[in-house]
Amino acid sequence: MTLVVPNVAEADFLSLILGKIAQESMLLKLYANDLTPGFGTVIGDLTELASTGYAAVTLTPADWTVTASSPSGPATAQAPQKTYGITAAATSYGYYLVGATSGKLFWLERFTDGPYILDAAGGQIKVTPLIQAASFFQN
DSSP states (O other), X not given: OOOBOOHHHHHHHHHHHTTSSOOOOEEEEEEOSOOXXXXXXXXXXXXXXXXXXXXXXXXXXXXXXXXXXXXXXXXXXXXXXXXXXXXXXXXEOEEEEEETTTOOEEEEEEOTTOOEEEOTTOEEEEEOOEEEGGGGGOO
C-alpha cells in the first residue's frame, strides 16, 4: 500500500510550510482495524492498537532526515526505525502519524507485508516512517 496524506491533512501541511501553525512533534501509532487508507480517511476511522506493551512513539523534528529531490527520485523525510515490543496477542494493519499536541492526522500507511499478527507471547513490530514529496500530489 502507498502512503496516504488524507484530505484532512492537506491544509495543515500547507499551513506548516507557510508558518501559519507551529511545528510539533509527531506520534507514531499502530492501527488495529482492517482499514485500507484513502484520501477520505479521518482520525475517527482508525482504531489504535491496545495490546499490552504497546505505546505510541514520539518523533521530534530532530528525528527526521530530509533529503532533497534528485533526478532519481523525489525529496524524502525519514525517521529512524522504531520497534514496538508488544507482550500480548496483537494484530496491526498499518501505522499513522498524528500531531503530538494537536492530535491531527497527518498521514498513514497500510503495511505492504501485513497485517502483522502476534500470538499470545507477543513480539516486535518495526516501522520506519518515510514520506516523499510526491505523496502530496497524488490526489
